[in-house]
Amino acid sequence: MLLTDIYQSLKKDLKQIEYRLAETIHTDEKELLHSSRHLLDAGGKRMRPLFVLLAGHFGEYRLSELEKVAVALELIHMATLVHDDVIDDAETRRGRKTVKAEWDNQVAMYTGDFIFARALTEVAGLSDPRVHQILAKALVFLVRGEIDQIHDLYQPDQSLRRYLHRIKRKTALLMAISCQLGGIVSGASESAVRALYQYGYSVGMAFQMTDDVLDLTGDEKVLGKPAGSDLLQGNVTLPVIHTLENGTPVEQQMIRSYLESRGTEGDLPQILKMVCQSEGIPYTLALSKRYLNRALTALEKLPDTYERESLRFIGEFIVTRSF
């Protein structure tokens, strides 16, 4: 099995979702359309729609319902991305802000609000009250995750627990409910829905951990962003937290003074090199592997189908990928 095989098997339905995504964000307001399209075209792996569709096979697969969930979740994901950009902009352009940049931030904020409102329009078409309840609850946690992230920027004293909490809210939860809601709108059994949620949650955690490692060790050309961009933006991820707790006193001090000065002091390339060679990397990857195993255990509760095999494969891929 290859990842492309999985996409291929769902090609028609994913294409339909892509079409609906474009249709949903259409507006006669040019600037808004432009910024929304930009986001849509930036694409990404459409993991949330993929999970929704795969999960939908454990009940009665109805594209009309699954499509609404998939479109809504992908739009919500996009809306959080664009609101994150408002922050990143604010960070990187600090002190050198032009009116144009400011204007862009405003538009970014409202683009997020707009895409979000469109997501709700999709969800409004679904009658199962559980869907509304799960989504609304998840949204609260999602926003809390964004706020956690602001608060934790440049904080040298972060526990593993705090990190796990943050990436749960930031990443894992949306993947978990993608699987869960895909199951629910297909009328999958309660135990299947639970297993799907558990799978999505664990895979999401594993995904974010691998992502955090790749940000440090990955190839700039493959990643599409400079290596170490997390630390550059003050985002303290698990490999760094581990080094802060277990590195030599000199290593700890290097990172600490970089963070405490909010990135103004210290040699970032040197710190990155040091973290890359630290135990923080294998430690994070091992933890990621443990979450993957939990995800695979959850899958065992589902019937042995092509879609279960696909979910297994995606999990394995997420943890072993190099991009």
Place this chain on the structure above:
Amino acid sequence: MLLTDIYQSLKKDLKQIEYRLAETIHTDEKELLHSSRHLLDAGGKRMRPLFVLLAGHFGEYRLSELEKVAVALELIHMATLVHDDVIDDAETRRGRKTVKAEWDNQVAMYTGDFIFARALTEVAGLSDPRVHQILAKALVFLVRGEIDQIHDLYQPDQSLRRYLHRIKRKTALLMAISCQLGGIVSGASESAVRALYQYGYSVGMAFQMTDDVLDLTGDEKVLGKPAGSDLLQGNVTLPVIHTLENGTPVEQQMIRSYLESRGTEGDLPQILKMVCQSEGIPYTLALSKRYLNRALTALEKLPDTYERESLRFIGEFIVTRSF
């Protein structure tokens, strides 16, 4: 009848809504709680809850359902206010931005997102799919209204039509659906729901027009903000639009050069004085009165009750108030 009589008659239920509002935004995240509480305590007239409760009397009045709608709509109103603040901050502090101010903007954005997510949690408890559809659709327009407002800042060439369009999205729609949804969740008749919507829409339009006049002519101490703050922020309202079209060439040029320079050229106090003495004020008030009359006509389709009388009174008050 006095306005306080109306509030008095709904005192217990409004208090319950106030309690739920505070409960809903509770979070253990201190900064978020602080900023949300600040917004909640800033208060305002709670017009949306008032409309929801009054509208609820035209069907089977059930506080448990009405409360969810009222809380959700007031939270949505608050969320848009805080996102508006992000913009105002950006405008007024332009060029003099501190890290602290920047941070506040981020927090303001996420506070809005958080309050909004909480609003959805309230709505998720309502089973009528029409509620979800109406709300989702309104949200899209609401955001469009915000974007319109950004685009129209400092624009000297605005038609009456454009202005009406903008204030519909910005203000009238949320009042319209407050009345509409109050009717719907109480199981009011279709014709009653239509009348309630029409009333709320027309009253909302009249309200915004009066508000725009008061911003120019009102007493700073009563308004709680300096007179002319709209024009100061580049918000071109109907009295100004009217003067731009019907004033003397000198008057037109004064406003035009102020706007075209984005407020950097021209004597604002002098412009304000001129607009206050212009035909733009009586013209806007007359149009506001026309909308009020439409609202009163809509009320005639409802049974003659204390609540209908209350709605009539609120409408009259809105157009004749001085604050």
